Amino acid sequence: MISILQAKFKLFLRKPMLMIGMTVMSIVFALLLGAANYTNINIPVYTDIENIEETTLWKDLTQSQSFEFKPVTEDEAKKMVSEGDAEAAVKLEEDSYTIVVVTKTSSNLHLLESYLQTFYGDLLLEDKIKEATAASGQIDSNAVLDELKEKEENPLFKIQAASFRGDDAVIIDNQLQTIFGFTLFFVIYTISYNVHNILQERMWGVWDRMILSPLKKWQMYAGNLVYSFLMGYVQVALIFFVFRYGVGVDFYGGFGKTLIVLIPYVFSIVALALFLVSVVKSTQQFNAIISLISVSLSMLGGAYWPLEIVSSDFLLMVSDFVPIKHAMEGLKAATIYGAPISELLYPISILTLMGVVLIGIGINVMERKNV
Structure with a gap:
């Protein structure tokens, strides 16, 4: 078995483009389809304040997770709004703001206005307190501000946030849906064409020659299947690593658990590919059926939606x-729903059972053909 693995890896180093191509396509498709849903709302900003980006005002303003403020000139801001490149522009001042829009039908206009009102309200609260106490003449403004700071640090009421989601509630993260779906889809091709080598070697008589060698038949099967498993798992794991540590996608703290769920999935696809190899009669039939099967399974399994x-x-x-x-359910449970490993045993068990059944049927059918 080790000798077969060594030979397979040497062949891979000579022709690595299949795995590289499928890996790149998975990443590109996920990035392109996800780009429209996961960007902040761009808001051009102009102001008369010098060095605005170095001020505390700007640093506090850009803490928003929904809006991305970009400093531009007044002419550029108005041009972007008029040409539809931005929904609105904002003129910033020390104690006020002005929103520039072409139409008030923008769905994000109310969100922007609400954010700016809250931001300036908090920013000017201290000044308002000083004005109010100065007008009365009987209240020490410093004492009020000190008390306010104390209440902020030690509030009278502590609010604890908790999810009210029920057990049957559904959460859809479009970004992870895209990543998981296309990764599971494209790895089918990588695994299938590696397992497909068994069919080619049998047709070319390579297996007949290997049978005459000291190699046992189970070693021949194991060498090919282990190689296909390793190549498939490395591909999906590499894609997940790119999105987690390269792109910065939030896996909800379940990144390690997703790598565990991938193991039975890759095994089940290896078994499925072996089953298909056992029932087809030629390479042409395999090429035709694998495209049909991969797309159908992705549609039915929830990879596309x-x-x-x-x-x-x-x-x-x-x-x-x-x-x-079952792989999608396991991956979502490990990430979005934060399920522990014990709750992932069900999809893992189903995938393992599928793999064992398919690999058993595939080897049995393939051996019967040789009788």
Whole structure:
């Protein structure tokens, strides 16, 4: 088995483009489809304040997670708004602001105005307190400000945030949906074409020659299947590492658990590919059926869209027999829902069972053909 693995890896080093191509395509598709949903709202900003980017005002303003403020000149800001490159522009002053818009029908205009009102309200609170106490002449403004700071540090009431989500509630993270879906989809091709080498070697008579060698038949199967598993797992793990540490995607603290869920999924796809190799008669048939199978499984398994939006009971029933569905459930549970490892055992067990059954049937059918 070790000799077969060594030979396979040497062949991979000569022709690595299949895995590289599928890996790059997964990353590119996920980035392109996710780009429209995960960017902040760009707001051009102009002001008469010198060195605005070095002021505390600017640093506090840009803490928003919804808006991305970009300093520009007044002419540039108005041009961007008039040409539709920005929904609105903002003129910043020390104690006020002005929003420049072409139309008030923008869906984000109220959000922007609410954010600026809250921001300036907090910013000018201290000045308002000083004005009010100075007008009365009987209240020490410093004492009021000190008390305010004390209450902020030690509030009378402590608010604890908790989720009110029920057990059957559904959460859809479009970014992770895209990453998981395309990664699981493209790795099918990588694994399948590696397992496909078994068919080619049998047709070329390579296996007949290896049988005459000291190699045992189980070693021949194990060498090819282990190599296909390793290549598939390295691909999906590499994609996840790129998005987690390169792009900075939030895996909700479940990144390590996703790598565990991927193990039975890759195993089940290796088994599925072996089953397909056992039933086809030629390379042409395999190339045709793998495209049909991979797309169908991705659609039924929820790789292209969340199964939560599917209302057909029949399609949902069919999806129970699709490995991608259980892999997607496991990955979402590990990340979005924060499930512990014990709750991931169900999808892991289903994927493992699928793999064992398919690999058993595949080897049995393949051996019967040689009788």
